[in-house]
Amino acid sequence: MIRFENVSIRYADAAGDALSGVSLTVPDGELCLVVGRTGSGKSTLLGAASGHVPHFTGGRLSGRVLVGGRDTRNHRPRELADVVGVVGQSPAGGFVTDSVEDELAFTMESLGIQRPVMRRRVEETLDLLGLAELRDRPLAQLSAGQQQRVAIGSALTAHPRVLVLDEPTSALDPGAAEDVLAALHRLVHDLGITVLLSEHRLERVVQYADSVISLGGSGQPPRYGVPGEVLAASDVAPPVVHLGRLAGWSPLPLSVRDARRRAGELRDRLGPRRVTDHRAGGDVVLRATGLTVRYRGGPPVLEDLDLTLVRGEVAALMGRNGAGKSTLLWTLQGALKPLRGSVRVGRDEPSALNPADRRTRVALVPQDPADLLYLDTVQAECRQADSESQRPAGITRILVDRLTPGVDDESDPRDLSEGQRLSLVLAIQLSARPAVLLLDEPTRGLDYMAKDRLGAALAELAGDGVAVLLATHDVEFVASVADRVLVLASGEIITDGATANVVLSSPTYAPQVAKVLAPDPWLTVADVAQALSGVA
Numbered sequence: 130m131i132r133f134e135n136v137s138i139r140y141a142d143a144a145g146d147a148l149s150g151v152s153l154t155v156p157d158g159e160l161c162l163v164v165g166r167t168g169s170g171k172s173t174l175l176g177a178a179s180g181h182v183p184h185f186t187g188g189r190l191s192g193r194v195l196v197g198g199r200d201t202r203n204h205r206p207r208e209l210a211d212v213v214g215v216v217g218q219s220p221a222g223g224f225v226t227d228s229v230e231d232e233l234a235f236t237m238e239s240l241g242i243q244r245p246v247m248r249r250r251v252e253e254t255l256d257l258l259g260l261a262e263l264r265d266r267p268l269a270q271l272s273a274g275q276q277q278r279v280a281i282g283s284a285l286t287a288h289p290r291v292l293v294l295d296e297p298t299s300a301l302d303p304g305a306a307e308d309v310l311a312a313l314h315r316l317v318h319d320l321g322i323t324v325l326l327s328e329h330r331l332e333r334v335v336q337y338a339d340s341v342i343s344l345g346g347s348g349q350p351p352r353y354g355v356p357g358e359v360l361a362a363s364d365v366a367p368p369v370v371h372l373g374r375l376a377g378w379s380p381l382p383l384s385v386r387d388a389r390r391r392a393g394e395l396r397d398r399l400g401p402r403r404v405t406d407h408r409a410g411g412d413v414v415l416r417a418t419g420l421t422v423r424y425r426g427g428p429p430v431l432e433d434l435d436l437t438l439v440r441g442e443v444a445a446l447m448g449r450n451g452a453g454k455s456t457l458l459w460t461l462q463g464a465l466k467p468l469r470g471s472v473r474v475g476r477d478e479p480s481a482l483n484p485a486d487r488r489t490r491v492a493l494v495p496q497d498p499a500d501l502l503y504l505d506t507v508q509a510e511c512r513q514a515d516s517e518s519q520r521p522a523g524i525t526r527i528l529v530d531r532l533t534p535g536v537d538d539e540s541d542p543r544d545l546s547e548g549q550r551l552s553l554v555l556a557i558q559l560s561a562r563p564a565v566l567l568l569d570e571p572t573r574g575l576d577y578m579a580k581d582r583l584g585a586a587l588a589e590l591a592g593d594g595v596a597v598l599l600a601t602h603d604v605e606f607v608a609s610v611a612d613r614v615l616v617l618a619s620g621e622i623i624t625d626g627a628t629a630n631v632v633l634s635s636p637t638y639a640p641q642v643a644k645v646l647a648p649d650p651w652l653t654v655a656d657v658a659q660a661l662s663g664v665a
Contacts, residue, residue, distance in 0.1 A: 130291060130323040131155040131178050136192035138173055138182060147173040150350040151192070153342065157290070158321040160313065160337055162328065162356070164365050165344030167546045167576045171327040172295055174344065174351075178325055179215045179293045180206040197290050211240060214284025216294045218574070220276045221268070229271070229279055230255075230264045236287045247286075254282040258312050273450040274305025278312060285316070292316065294326035298333055299573050300496075302449045302602045303637050306333050313337070329576050332367035332605060332641050335360070336384040356383055365577060368605060368641040371654045375661065388645040396649055399660050404629045404650045411440035414564045414596045415461065415491070419470035422456055430456045432620040434470070438565060438596040443587050445607040445628070446600040447638060448617035454600035455496070457617065458567045461598070462493040474564055485517060492558035493567040498550045499543065507545075507553060508538035514557040528556035532586050547574030551583070559590070566590060568599040572606050584610040608632055608640040608652040628652070 136151040148170045155161045163171045176182035180201040183190045194201040197212040206215075214236075217223055226232045233254055237247045255261040258278045268276065277297055284292060292313070298306035314337050316322045328334045335341075341359040343352040352359050357380050360366045369388050373381040376395045382388040415438040422431040430453040438444060446454050459465040461472055463479025472479055474490040482490065495501065504510045511525040518524075529536055532552035536545065542553060551571060558566065572580050580603075587597050587610055601607060607614060607628065614631040616624035616638075624631055632638045633650050642651050651657055 130157045130159075130197060131161075131325060132193075132195040133177070134193040134195070136177060136190065136194055138170075138177060138188055138190050140186065140188040143188075147188070148177070148344075153351070153353040155323060155325060155340065157323055158317060159339040160317045160324040160326070161340045161342060162326060162331075162334060162338040163342045163344065164327070164331060164360075164363065165351075165576075166365060167329075167548050167574070167579055169344040171344060174342070175293050175295055175325060175327060177201065178291070179213050180204060180209045181215070207239075210236065210289075211287055212289055213291045213293060214281075214287060214289040216277075216280045216284055216292065216297060218296045218299055220273075220280030223280060224268050224276075227267055227269075228264075229260060229266050229268065232268060232279055233260075233282050233286050236283055240287060242287075250286045250288070254286050257285070257315070258282050259308070272305065273300050274302070274308055277301065277305070277309050281309070281312065285322075289322070291323045291325065294324065296328055296574065297326060298328060298330060300450075300570065300602075302447075303333075303604065305450055306330075306602075310334055310337055329574065330603065330605075331360075331365070332369065335367055335370075357381055368654050369645060372642055372645060372657065375654060375658055385641055385644045388641075392645050395657075396646060399646070399649065399651070399657065402650050402660070404627075404633070411442070411594070413437050414440050415472070415474050417461060417470065417472045420457075420460060420467045420472070421469040422453075422460055422465065422467050429468075429620050431460065431467070434621055436461075436615070436622065438598055440564075440594045440596055441591050442612045443591050443597045443599070443610055444613040444615060445611035446598055446615050446617060447602070447604075447607065450602075452617045453620055454617055455569055458493060458569050458598070458600055461565070462491045462567055463487050464493075488518070488558065488561040489563060491565045491567060492561060492563040494551070494554050494558055494569065494571060496569045496573065498554035501554050501557065502542040502550065505541060506538065507536055507540050507542060510542060510553060510557060511538075514560045518561040520560050520562075525556050525560040528559055529553055532556060532582065548576070548579035548582075551575070551579075555586070563595065565596045565598070568597070568601075570601055571599055572601060572603045580606055604632065604638050605640045605653075607638070608643070609655065614638070 132154045133151040137146050138148045139146045163174055165171050173182055177194050184205050224232055226235055233251045234247050255264055260278060297309055313324055317324055335356055338356050341356045343359050343363045360370050361381050370381050378391055417436040420431050420434040421429055423429045448454055460467055466480045477490055479487050479491050514525040515522050529552055533549050536549050591597055611628045614628050615622050629650055633643055640652055642653055
């Protein structure tokens with residue numbers, strides 16, 4: 130169904146190929162997972178399969194990409210729309226109508242499909258993806274998971290033979306991610322649709338994959354094959370695979386179920402473990418009391434919420450999409466003023482401060498760090514941050530190098546990878562030396578290695594006395610970096626406790642290692658490796 134024949138792609142002014150020597154065939158009715166580090170060419174490969182590369186992106190494509198027998202070099206994306214459906218990372222950014230039903234019909238209207246056929250396909254898609262009860266709902270009122278299913282449905286109504294998805298679960302809570310992946314699994318197995326998708330959170334999706342394309346970057350040809358064989362030789366793999374390597378299991382497990390069947394001997398080697406509370410016990414630096422926030426006369430998003438953050442802790446804020454996590458962060462930062470209640474950082478109320486003074490108390494890195502970048506080069510952004518923070522010249526640049534070495538001064542911030550952009554914005558915010566750092570979905574778009582670097586940076590900040598609060602759906606990241614977990618639901622904090630106590634008691638928020646080794650309280654591969662080194 131998708132055939133790459135010695136494909137290489139190089140963008141204008143690039144020093145090397147984004148893809149090099151790709152020759153492989155993805156057959157009908159398979160879910161093929163594309164893996165690799167940030168910058169390895171995953172989005173380029175997906176774009177080549179949909180025709181967006183090079184027609185929309187520019188650059189030079191050598192070799193041939195055939196989709197359903199059509200050469201993407203000779204067919205622009207609109208001429209492939211009946212064969213290839215595309216779903217991007219941010220579904221809301223691609224919506225062109227206001228309601229669910231209208232959005233499902235839009236692609237068919239563009240293709241000139243007759244109205245009776247359109248009506249039948251809309252009804253079929255509503256039932257297939259569990260959207261029937263939402264048909265009249267405004268798209269803006271849907272949760273992120275519901276929006277993702279609508280975006281998939283909009284692509285499906287054209288009856289494509291291929292679906293191309295770029296990180297379809299990156300912004301979703303664990304439950305919503307399971308719903309989306311279950312829908313994709315049904316499309317593959319019941320309808321024979323070929324699905325090509327990339328995803329950084331492999332622990333969510335690898336068990337659904339029939340095949341894997343692993344991109345090494347730097348002009349290296351990809352590896353393609355069954356998931357177990359490809360991931361066995363890849364440094365980009367989910368925790369359960371790394372646990373299997375550590376335990377010496379062969380073949381390596383790809384799912385929690387497979388690993389649990391073989392975990393008895395490993396539990397015996399590890400022995401009993403006692404959970405300790407590692408929560409920081411420093412001074413309170415932020416106190417929120419009685420926060421109530423609502424939008425445009427609607428029901429409260431937050432209601433009578435109390436929260437404290439202490440010096441030197443890393444706290445994770447979790448909860449389903451739409452629970453109010455971003456609203457809480459912006460209220461704590463002061464950009465959003467509550468209807469009732471107060472936020473204090475020391476003696477100051479952030480909402481009463483001007484933006485420059487506010488940054489020295491509470492800094493916030495939003496879901497899309499690029500929202501805070503507006504200059505043409507990294508160097509200009511760093512100089513501006515030094516000036517606004519009244520810090521010596523070069524301080525922000527030093528922070529960037531500590532977080533992500535090797536970022537060129539003359540690079541356009543818009544051309545940086547997700548991890549590099551996050552590091553730049555984080556350095557800009559930290560240049561003001563805030564007492565509290567807030568991060569909204571900081572691991573979105575980051576590979577495992579970039580998340581390790583971010584985790585080390587947050588640990589260092591906590592060691593310097595900064596209080597960190599991150600809103601995230603990334604349970605693996607929480608297990609490795611957080612001292613404390615707070616769960617938000619219906620506008621109130623329903624759980625607040627030490628990380629191990631919270632995640633071990635929840636099937637929703639438990640990381641893979643915890644599920645494999647339950648009931649013993651292990652959270653990460655690093656925990657297991659450290660224990661085994663002690664046993665040895």
